[in-house]
Amino acid sequence: MKAVxxxxxxxxxxxxxxxxxxxxxxxxxxxxxxxxxxxxxEKTVLFDTVRQGFKSDLLHHLHHVVExxxxxxxxxxxxELDHSGCLxxxxxxxxxxxxxxxxxxxxxxxxxxxxxxWPLVVVKSGESISLGKRTVRxxxxxxxHWPDSMFSYLPEDKLLISSDAFGQHWATSQRFDDExxxxxxxxxxxxxxxxxxxxxxxxxxxxxxxxxxEGLEIEMIAPDHGLIWRSNPGAIVEAYQRWCRQxxxxxxxxxxxTMWHSTEKMAKAVESGLLAEGINNxxxxxxxxxxxxxxxxxxxxxxxxIIGSATLNNNIMPAMADVLTYMKGLRPKNKLGAAFxxxxxxxxxxKHLNGYLEEMGVELVGEGVRIKNVPTHEALADxxxxxxxxxxxxx
Numbered sequence: 001m002k003a004v005x006x007x008x009x010x011x012x013x014x015x016x017x018x019x020x021x022x023x024x025x026x027x028x029x030x031x032x033x034x035x036x037x038x039x040x041x042e043k044t045v046l047f048d049t050v051r052q053g054f055k056s057d058l059l060h061h062l063h064h065v066v067e068x069x070x071x072x073x074x075x076x077x078x079x080e081l082d083h084s085g086c087l088x089x090x091x092x093x094x095x096x097x098x099x100x101x102x103x104x105x106x107x108x109x110x111x112x113x114x115x116x117x118w119p120l121v122v123v124k125s126g127e128s129i130s131l132g133k134r135t136v137r138x139x140x141x142x143x144x145h146w147p148d149s150m151f152s153y154l155p156e157d158k159l160l161i162s163s164d165a166f167g168q169h170w171a172t173s174q175r176f177d178d179e180x181x182x183x184x185x186x187x188x189x190x191x192x193x194x195x196x197x198x199x200x201x202x203x204x205x206x207x208x209x210x211x212x213x214e215g216l217e218i219e220m221i222a223p224d225h226g227l228i229w230r231s232n233p234g235a236i237v238e239a240y241q242r243w244c245r246q247x248x249x250x251x252x253x254x255x256x257x258t259m260w261h262s263t264e265k266m267a268k269a270v271e272s273g274l275l276a277e278g279i280n281n282x283x284x285x286x287x288x289x290x291x292x293x294x295x296x297x298x299x300x301x302x303x304x305x306i307i308g309s310a311t312l313n314n315n316i317m318p319a320m321a322d323v324l325t326y327m328k329g330l331r332p333k334n335k336l337g338a339a340f341x342x343x344x345x346x347x348x349x350x351k352h353l354n355g356y357l358e359e360m361g362v363e364l365v366g367e368g369v370r371i372k373n374v375p376t377h378e379a380l381a382d383x384x385x386x387x388x389x390x391x392x393x394x395x
Contacts, residue, residue, distance in 0.1 A: 001057075003064040004175045006220065006228055007157045009040040011065050015050045015057035018171045025326070026195045027291040030188075031171025034082055035224045037161055038065055039154070042132025045073040046094070047152055047161050048224060052085030068093050073129075075136070076101040077163040079108035079148045083224055088113055100129065102140050105148035125150075141165065141207055143200050158219035165204075166236050168192045168226030178231035185227060189236060191297035192225070193243045198300070199331045204244035208237065246333040248303040250394060251281040255295060256308035257288055257317035262342035262374050263310045269380040270306055270340060273387020279304075279394060287319035292326045299327065303394050305337035305362055306387075311349040316341075324356045332360060336393050338386055339368035342375065365390050 004012040014035040020028055034050040036058060044066055050058045062068050071094045076084060079101075091099070098121045101109060106122050109115075123129070125140040139151040144165055152161040168188035174180050197204060211218075221229040221236065229236050252274050258264040264286070271282055283298045299305060307324070309316040316324075339353035350368040357364060366389060369382045 001061070001173065003038070003061040006037075006175070006222060006230070007154075007159055010154070010157060010159065011038045011040070011061075012036075012175055012222070012228065013038045013046070013058060013061035013065065015054035015061075016171050016173070017051070017054065020171075023169060026169070026293040028169040030169070032169040032225055033171060035222065035226075035228075036083075037222055038062065038071070039131060039134065039136075040066060041134050043072040043130075044070060045075055045131060045136070046071050046090075047075045048077055048083045048163075049087045049090050050085065051082045055086040055089055058086065058090070069095070072097050073131075074099045075152055076105055076109065077150050077152055077161065078146060078224060079105055079112060080146055080164075081112075084109075084112070088115070091118060100138070102138070102142075102148050102150040104140075104142060105150065108146070108148040123150075139210075141203075143203055144207065145196055145200055153216060155217070158217045160216070160218050160221045160233075162221050162223045164196065164224050166221050166229060166240070167223035170226045172227065175228055176230045177227045180227060186235075186239065187297070188226065189239065190243070190300055191293065193240065194296040194300040195293045195330065198243070198296070199329065201244040201246060201331075201333070204240060208241055208244065243300060247301070248334055249281060249301050250279060251283070251302040252279055252304035252306060252390065252394070253283045253285065253295075253298050253302040254306045254308070255285045255287055255320070255323060256340075257286065257310065257320045258308075258342075259310040259312065259317070260374075262371065263308050263340070265375055265380060266340050266342060266369065266371060266383045267308050269375075269383035270308075270387040270390075273384040273389075274304075274391045275387075276384070277388050277391030279391045287317070287323050292323045295323055296327060296330060299332055303334075303336065304390050305332070305335045305357070306340070306390060307337065307353050307357070308340040309349045309353060310341055311343035311347050314346050314348045316349045316352050320353070324353075328356065328360055335360070336363040336365055336390065338365045338390055340370070340383060340386060341368075342371050342373065344373060347372065363393075365393050
């Protein structure tokens, strides 16, 4: 591959990771990219670097545009190691005049790399630097999704270099949104938001309002992962507005784990009740057959969250505990739901499942349904009715 000019004298110089399948517990079935950008002006600047192990890709792309030793400035929008892993080696090679970072970025760089001799220059929200014909304006985006995160905005190009916001984990040979299938792109973006940015949704909402209030004209959004939004950057901004407000569709997600298929039968009966009341957007997900991060992508825009488990050792099945612990940390909002489960002799699963739902602020519909051993047709009627009740509560 080679460097890609995304605006006049602005280049993508990052790396494509075709083989990564796990990003600290988030399943990335189609790899990812570590995007870095170079602006060539009176002062040449490199925005972020790449993960350790991909330095040669970065250098290969840089050599298409400029000798690395001729880069004047580095901008560190985000210190997480997928963007700064080879930063020390690049600093040693480039010997930049200045390294720009946010106030929290300065702390993070010192805590990660322990190099007080680096020429760090702290920039705050609203501050700008001149590159010659261009300026770079900085906007702190604390906790999106690290304290150090910031945007870099080039007003002359109407280009937003957006760090980890608006990204996707997707390795492709294409660089732009209009070169790939739009539906698949948005699905990757939704999964990315659900698993990385969802807990920071109130901050996303404030940031989008701030960008609008400041009247930033944006023709292109260049994130640190995935495709660059050039054909319609407004589409991903509008999606973020929906996701950060946790707007939901008339959709139900049923997540369950089963020991000898009894709880699975209950899950299907709940589905039948939902369908009988006209809810036909339903995801039925076995917790051991679906990765937690894929489950969260389905939960993102669902109104109803219905969870089931067989009782195991007076508790719930391990895969359900994994999914629900992960989900609780991501803090989904504006959900209603219920619990169900089968048991052999003790039957505590539904109680524990209700506890998870209550901790997440889910509005409970009923106390849940418990069935001992193998459900009869008559017993499954209670599950059908649970599905009906949830559908009615969905409005």
